[in-house]
Amino acid sequence: MTVNKVGERLTNSTRWAIAAMALAALMAVLNGTTVTASLEAMAPALDTTISGVVWITTVYLVAASASVPLIGWLTARIGSARVLQLALVGFALGSLLSGFAWDLPSMLVFRVLQGLAGGMLEPAALAVIGVLTPVSLMGRVMGFVSLVINLGPVVGPLLGGFLVSVGAWAWIFWMNVPLAVLVGIAAWRLLPSDEQRGDSGATVDVLGLLLLPPGFVLVLLGVNRWGAGAAPVIVGALVLAGVALLVAYVRHALRVEEPLVDIRLLRIPSFAAALGIMSVVGLVMYTQLAVLPILAERSLALAPIWQALPVAVLGSGLLVSMTLAGRFSDDIGPRILVRSGAAVTAVTALLIAFGHDRWPLGVVLGLVALLGLGFGAIASPTFASLYRVLPKASIAQGTAALFIMLQLFASTGVTVVGFLTEASANPASSAHFVIAGAAVIVTFAASLLPSRADDAAVAPASQPRT
Incomplete structure (x- = not known):
């Protein structure tokens, strides 16, 4: 167009x-x-x-x-x-x-x-x-x-x-x-x-419809039920059935010309890296949103009316860095921004994990704001990069893949916090160790993102037929 x-x-x-x-x-x-x-x-x-x-x-x-x-x-x-x-x-x-x-x-x-x-x-x-x-x-x-x-x-x-x-x-x-x-x-x-x-003549991948949506739903429902404390046999049955359908879908999608969601887009290294990093973004974002109210209540002893304060502080950091990092990524590319943001996120998450129950309220909230600034520098450039490396005709397919991964890992993040709340004496520390580990993974994955903004523009030329 x-x-x-x-x-x-x-x-x-x-x-x-x-x-x-x-x-x-x-x-x-x-x-x-x-x-x-x-x-x-x-x-x-x-x-x-x-x-x-x-x-x-x-x-x-x-x-x-x-x-x-x-x-x-x-x-x-x-x-x-x-x-x-x-x-x-x-x-x-x-x-x-x-x-x-x-x-x-x-x-x-x-x-x-x-x-x-x-x-x-x-x-x-x-x-x-x-x-x-x-x-x-x-x-x-x-x-x-x-x-x-x-x-x-x-x-x-x-x-x-x-x-x-x-x-x-x-x-x-x-x-x-x-x-x-x-x-x-x-x-x-x-x-x-x-x-x-x-x-109007676009064909529908009937077998893909029978495999991908049910498989994804079963895995997601299994993760959700695990977080709700369902019996392990029920969780296991849901997840195994879902994984079996997803494996069958992958084999099917690699054999047909127009699958429901084209797995072959993952052959574009920058797209695969961006999709993987956005999966981590979903995990980290919803882990933070789930654990910060717990931190506010148990560690900071905030009154109920103020328990949303850490989430608001995190959001403020995100709003600033997402806007600025997205703009800068047009000029210098996403790699250095994502890697720097991941490093800040990892170090800040570790500081919160070790000191949230000992340091003054102002210090902890300052670290939460810094965590938002670092995390936003991961999310916004990667988000833009995912759309930058795809040809226009594949954007809808890429968006579907993005949201499948985001929903799965967001549910996993909430479930992990629920598990840590039950199993850990200090769930806020444990959750921030998870966040730090995820950020470290991003620092390595960022090497697959374009180093300059104009590198991404040429990637679609070699992309597989969709």
Whole structure:
């Protein structure tokens, strides 16, 4: 497609389109964090227990996981803009119905609908951004998008807590409706006409549909149930069945010309490295979000009203570094930024692990802010690099692969913190040792990223046929 740009500058319409897509991605993240923060308040309203209300998150996660692998095929079939609009309609309808749920079974049904659409919402929006953005501006744009998306983990718990405190938990869902309408209008008015169409003759990988989504869902559900304390035999059966289906899918995907998600994209070294690092990003991000409230309560002895403070401090560091690192990556490439950010993340995580229960509050919060600054310098350049090394025609496929890995490792991070909370006398220290170890791995993987911004632009020329 012809990108809306003048030289190396985005036109105003493209800027507004990218802003609308960033808002669509934020909606999906914000929904997850506000709902999670409000589950306890929903239990009496839905006449259920805490153990029952946890399924509100679980069924959404499973439904969202099932729809992510469809992004590539749907984009080829109906166009990226229509995939986004389909996701917006489903997400708005699911949100509206969830706010009217009268008991747990009705809520779970409505959350499945919302999850099927929500699973496509963020990756569809990012795929559109990847197509609209010139390679030379990818870092700046993805830095901005990362900044917007990462408002979700910071704002979500605060917003959810406020709505629950005023007895308005249904608005956690209903607020999505006007946002979806706003983004839908923007997509209809601002996206290029060729993004509104697809190829009606695009074939569907039927065997891939039978292997990849169920396999991914089973593995994710197994990890989720492990974190919830399910019997090992159940967890093992779910994970083994899922892994068997995924192995079968990989063998199938390497044999057909147009698989559901093209595994052959991993033959591009820079893409494989970026995907691996983003998997670590998912693990580290959600490990931090899960463990910081524990640190606030047990180590810092903060009052309940202040226990979200470490998360807000982390988010502040992330917002600054993601914006700046994304912009710098356009000029100097991602490798040095990611490696430096990983080093800062590893050292800071170790300092927090050793001193969080002995040092003054200001020192610990300063280290949390520094951890956010270092981690943001990993996430934003890698995120931009992933889209920079792919040809436009493969962006939807690459986005599907990205979100499969992000969801799997994000769930793993939350589960690890749950396990450490039960098994470790000091879960905050143990979790930060995990974060430090993951950051060390990133310092080595960063060597496979482009050393200069213009190196990435030539990578797609040798990429396999998709």
